[in-house]
Amino acid sequence: xxxxxxxxxxxxxxxxxxxxxxxxxxxxxxxxxxxxxxxxxxxxxxxxxxxxxxxxxxxxxxxxxxxxxxxxxxxxxxxxxxxxxxxxxxxxxxxxxxxxxxxxxxxxxxxxxxxxxxxxxxxxxxxxxxxxxxxxxxxxxxxxxxxxxxxxxxxxxxxxxxxxxxxxxxxxxxxxxxxxxxxxxxxxxxxxxxxxxxxxxxxxxxxxxxxxxxxxxxxxxxxxxxxxxxxxxxxxxxxxxxxxxxxxxxxxxxxxxxxxxxxxxxxxxxxxxxxxxxxxxxxxxxxxxxxxxxxxxxxx
Amino acid sequence: xxxxxxxxxxxxxxxxxxxxxxxxxxxxxxxxxxxxxxxxxxxxxxxxxxxxxxxxxxxxxxxxxxxxxxxxxxxxxxxxxxxxxxxxxxxxxxxxxxxxxxxxxxxxxxxxxxxxxxxxxxxxxxxxxxxxxxxxxxxxxxxxxxxxxxxxxxxxxxxxxxxxxxxxxxxxxxxxxxxxxxxxxxxxxxxxxxxxxxxxxxxxxxxxxxxxxxxxxxxxxxxxxxxxxxxxxxxxxxxxxxxxxxxxxxxxxxxxxxxxxxxxxxxxxxxxxxxxxxxxxxxxxxxxxxxxxxxxxxxxxxxxxxxxxxxxxxxxxxxxxxxxxxxxxxxxxxxxxxxxxxxxxxxxxxxxxxxxxxxxxxxxxxxxxxxxxxxxxxxxxxxxxxxxxxxxxxxxxxxxxxxxxxxxxxxxxxxxxxxxxxxxxxxxxxxxxxxxxxxxxxxxxx
Numbered sequence: 001x002x003x004x005x006x007x008x009x010x011x012x013x014x015x016x017x018x019x020x021x022x023x024x025x026x027x028x029x030x031x032x033x034x035x036x037x038x039x040x041x042x043x044x045x046x047x048x049x050x051x052x053x054x055x056x057x058x059x060x061x062x063x064x065x066x067x068x069x070x071x072x073x074x075x076x077x078x079x080x081x082x083x084x085x086x087x088x089x090x091x092x093x094x095x096x097x098x099x100x101x102x103x104x105x106x107x108x109x110x111x112x113x114x115x116x117x118x119x120x121x122x123x124x125x126x127x128x129x130x131x132x133x134x135x136x137x138x139x140x141x142x143x144x145x146x147x148x149x150x151x152x153x154x155x156x157x158x159x160x161x162x163x164x165x166x167x168x169x170x171x172x173x174x175x176x177x178x179x180x181x182x183x184x185x186x187x188x189x190x191x192x193x194x195x196x197x198x199x200x201x202x203x204x205x206x207x208x209x210x211x212x213x214x215x216x217x218x219x220x221x222x223x224x225x226x227x228x229x230x231x232x233x234x235x236x237x238x239x240x241x242x243x244x245x246x247x248x249x250x251x252x253x254x255x256x257x258x259x260x261x262x263x264x265x266x267x268x269x270x271x272x273x274x275x276x277x278x279x280x281x282x283x284x285x286x287x288x289x290x291x292x293x294x295x296x297x298x299x300x
Numbered sequence: 301x302x303x304x305x306x307x308x309x310x311x312x313x314x315x316x317x318x319x320x321x322x323x324x325x326x327x328x329x330x331x332x333x334x335x336x337x338x339x340x341x342x343x344x345x346x347x348x349x350x351x352x353x354x355x356x357x358x359x360x361x362x363x364x365x366x367x368x369x370x371x372x373x374x375x376x377x378x379x380x381x382x383x384x385x386x387x388x389x390x391x392x393x394x395x396x397x398x399x400x401x402x403x404x405x406x407x408x409x410x411x412x413x414x415x416x417x418x419x420x421x422x423x424x425x426x427x428x429x430x431x432x433x434x435x436x437x438x439x440x441x442x443x444x445x446x447x448x449x450x451x452x453x454x455x456x457x458x459x460x461x462x463x464x465x466x467x468x469x470x471x472x473x474x475x476x477x478x479x480x481x482x483x484x485x486x487x488x489x490x491x492x493x494x495x496x497x498x499x500x501x502x503x504x505x506x507x508x509x510x511x512x513x514x515x516x517x518x519x520x521x522x523x524x525x526x527x528x529x530x531x532x533x534x535x536x537x538x539x540x541x542x543x544x545x546x547x548x549x550x551x552x553x554x555x556x557x558x559x560x561x562x563x564x565x566x567x568x569x570x571x572x573x574x575x576x577x578x579x580x581x582x583x584x585x586x587x588x589x590x591x592x593x594x595x596x597x598x599x600x601x602x603x604x605x606x607x608x609x610x611x612x613x614x615x616x617x618x619x620x621x622x623x624x625x626x627x628x629x630x631x632x633x634x635x636x637x638x639x640x641x642x643x644x645x646x647x648x649x650x651x652x653x654x655x656x657x658x659x660x661x662x663x664x665x666x667x668x669x670x671x672x673x674x675x676x677x678x679x680x681x682x683x684x685x686x687x688x689x690x691x692x693x694x695x696x697x698x699x700x701x702x703x704x705x706x707x708x709x710x711x712x713x714x715x716x717x718x719x720x721x722x723x724x725x726x727x728x729x730x731x732x733x734x735x736x737x738x739x740x741x742x743x744x745x746x
Contacts, residue, residue, distance in 0.1 A: 046414035046627075049393045074712055140562040160505070160564030160723065248507020249564065250720045262711050265385040268410065 039065055039274035058271070065275035074251060075259060075276065079283075081166060082255045086234035088170035093230055094223070096178040101185035102211075115186075119179035126176070130243040133172040134159065159245055162252035169240050169253055177233065181226050188222035189215065224295045228288055235284055256280050342636040343375045345398035347391075349621060352380030355657030356667055363652045367643045374636045376400075392416050397626040399637040403447060405438040405620050406701045412441035413704070418625040421445035423638050427645065430672045432618075434697040439622050447622025448645050451653050451668040453586035454693025455517065455617045457607050458593070462600045463498070463581040472605030476521070476550060479608040483558035486581040500558030502571030502580040503551065507719035510568040512710055513617040513700050514584055515551050515718055520698040521610025522547035527702050527743075535703050535743055539714075540729075540736035547610065548721055548728040555722055564723050575602075587690050591656070591665035604686040606693070618697035620671050647675065654680040654687065705746045709739040 005011065034056060041058035051057045069075045104115045121129065136143050139157030148155040158164045192215065200210045238257040241247060247254035256276060264273035346364065350356040357380050364376045379398055384407045391397040392411070408417060421444055428436050431449055439447045459472055467486050473479040483500025490498050504510040516526065524544035527535045538544075555563050560579060568585065575583040576596045583589060584607065593602040607616050623641045625634065643649055650670035657667050669690050675681065681688040701707050714735050721731035 044414060045389050045411070046393070046416055049395065049627075134565075138562055139565065140560055157562055157564060160562065162725075245565070246506060246508035246567075246715070248716060248719045249723055250507070250725060251716045254716075259712075262708075266410075266711070267708055268386075268389060268414075 035274045036278065038270050039278055041271050043270045045268040045270070061271065065272045066279065068272060069276050069279055074254065075256070077251055078254045078256045078259050079280075081251075081253060082235055082237070082257075082280075084166055085170050085173075085237055085255065086231065088167055089173055089234045089237075090227065090230045092170070092174045093177050093181055094226060096174060097181035097185050097226070098219070100178060100182040101189055102215075104182065105186055105189045115183075118182055121176045121178070122180040124176065126239040127243055129172060129176050130240050133168065133175075134244055137168050160249055162250045165245050165249060165253050169237070169244055172244070173233070173237065173240055177230075181230070184226055185219065185222060188219045192218045220295060220298065224291065227291055231287060231291075232284065235280055341373055341375050342632045343377065344400065344633055344636045344640065345377045345379055346400040346640065347379045347381070347398040347402060349402045349404075350380060352378050354380070355659060355665075359653075359655065359657045359664075359667075362655075363644065363649050364640075366652070367640060367649070370643070371639060374639060376640060389416070392626045392628075395628050397628075399625060399629045399633050400640055401624045401626060402450065402621050403624050405447070405449075405622055406707060408439065408447050408622050408624055409441060409701065409704045410707070412444070412446040416627055417446040418627055418629065418634070419444040419446065420448060420625065420638070420641070424448050424641070424645075430645075430674055432673050432694050432697060434699060435618065435620055435671055435673075435694065438620050438699065447624035448641050449620040449671040450623045450641075450644055451650075452618060452620035452671040453588075453668055454690045454697070455513065455584050455586055455607065456689050456693055457582055457605045458575065458585050458589045458602050459582045459605065460575070460578065460600050461603045463578070464603075467581075472603070473608045474606075475608050476518075476610050480550075480554055480558070483554060483582065487558045498578070499560050499574075499580045501554065501582040501584075502566070502574050503555040503559045503563055503584075504567050504571060505555055505559075505564035505719065505722045506567045507715045508567055509700075509710070509715070511718050511722070512715055513698075514568075515548060516700060517584070517607060517615050517617050517698050518547040518551050518610060519544050520615035521607070521612060522550075523610075523612030525702075526706060535705070537709070537736045537739035537743070540732035543612070544732050545728045548718070548732065550610075552722045552724075552728065556724075564719070587666050587669055587687055590686060591667060594663075595659050595661075595665055602686075604689040606689055614696045615698045616693040616696060617700055618693060619700065621668070645672070647672070647678070650675055651678045651680060654678070654684075703743075705743045708746075709735070709742050712742070713738040 008014070037056045038058075040060055040062060041056060042061050043056070043058035047057040100118055104111055104118065124132075137145075137158040139145060139155070139160060142155075142158070144158070145155035156164055158168050196214050196218075197210060200214055205213065236257055237255050238261060241253050241255055241258050242261075245253040247258055257280075260273050260276050260280075263269045263276065348357060348360050350360075352361070357378065361378055364378055368374065368376060384404060388401070388403065388407055389411065391401075411417065424445055427448070435449050435452075439445055439449055457472060463486055464470075464472075464482075467482075467488075469482050469485060473482045479501070486498065486500040487496050488498050489496050504514050519526075519539060522543040524541050524547055525538045528538040530536050560566070560574060566574075571580065571583050572585060572589055572592050574580045575585075575589065576593055576598045578598070578600070585592075590602050590604060593600070607614055623644060625637050625641075629637060650672055653668060653670050654666055656664040659665050666684075666687055669675075669687065671694070673691075673694050676688060676691055681691060701710070717726075717731040717734045720726045721728050726734075
């Protein structure tokens, strides 16, 4: 007993963390374990009715669902589409939020109002935002094409074009998210000691040089967090696609979560949906590790 | 030390209790029946596909009130909110699903093989003759009846009479040739800027389900089928046929020449808005298309005609909401549920459906039609022949999801192929070949 107490410390502490452990265990850890096991099993939905809480019914199929997913051309296309979305969405949102954060970090009259205005798109529902952009980018009567025609350019039928549909969805998602990430960057900017800028002033640094050598390096950790959050967002893009294009044209906006949704919630294929989710999960982990290594290398 | 031990023991007991509480409890029966001889009232729940406080919910509640008046021993609680896919499954798995569920036939078919619903054929099979065979088959799976067809829709041609008159068109088109000709006549430049701003017909080109039912109707009008059984009784994709190609070429041509330029990203709802806003003169819609023009005070009187006939005759998309009873309902509750379904599928309640939902202006607007085929002699249809046209569609139905596996073929191959064809990326022959090859592989893998 004394050995256990020596190893574990005060046992009453465990009693206090037990409720949190219980909730996290049941509603977070257990579903994760359940879905991992499910990805290796052929589960008949109604079999779940007879199964107990800690029982996962179904025949074990090994890695079949993982192999099926990786051999499914639509899944591979969806992966490429998802990455394409991320390539547009992540840099634009990062750049936009840094620029806006720099703008609203100045001591100007009405700056709080401006911050609020920039944040508003984030609280607009995805459905409303998607519909707004569907109208804006309407090929026939949309505002964007009307403006382009004023300068003599005939705009494309944006959402019906397999080239332009995904960038439009990405731009809409950027617009919705920039305000939120602006706030994260703003908090990062406000934590940078002002004396560093004073030293830079003494050294005669220009505004760009101050940003290049002081601000941006000191926002490194914040940028890592922002990048990871953006990456997760980009790999989870679903509602926008569902509303704006339905995955088309010609599957050019079909993303992995879109396929997972159909498999799990429309065809009740729990195992294949779980396998697709974990392939996506592994990709997220790999990219995150690479990102972290790059940032660590840069920041030492 | 003692306090610590008690704390740990209490929390452990809590953990065990909570875990046990999450366990399966299907044996426990909740009869909901107040015992007491004459006053015995069986209480059941019915889930509808719309919000309970919506116009549709209120309309259905009125029908249920009438049922309760005639059956004082049964109380029906109406629950709103559409349940399909995982939500429907979770409800059924919980063992606490409402006793009567309004479910789309596609959702019933998807779960019927899993024995998620009670086979109703013992009680309702004699009613088969009240329905078109195609409608009845929507509720069957392997010879078992997993729901009774309740309400639904057919799609017909809704047109703007005023625009027809202005264009000198005296009656609605009856054939594909007439449809194309009329749609061309109605595609005009009204403001003189050199580009048409009024179009003949709204057609969907967006990758999604709406394009599949629109094209599907034309395909069946041409004599094509989505699937057919081979000599071994296995289903194969059949849409890649000369008839299917002809229909797809006609659909593409009609859309290109007579629909708004942004039709490639339009679904049924966007087309309905175009019709209401006088951008298109014709649309293919269900009864809600007429109600929408009425409600929106569009400033014109919509008229309804049967869909034009193709080389093989008429065909229209028909769908039905079924009334199903989830597995696990038994005893008095099952009897009450069956009694309710009997009432709701009877002529009296079916006619009440046509009263429609109350709009903001206090008027009533039909939202679905009764699905029985013997409703044409009722007063409502005599007074509103425009809705009778939808009822006629029940005699030439086209089914969007002929087999459960088709839903996946449609989502993952068919919709994309149709979109690529109508956008001009690939030919109709190549598009339908793609559907055949990939679709057959998917059906085989199921």
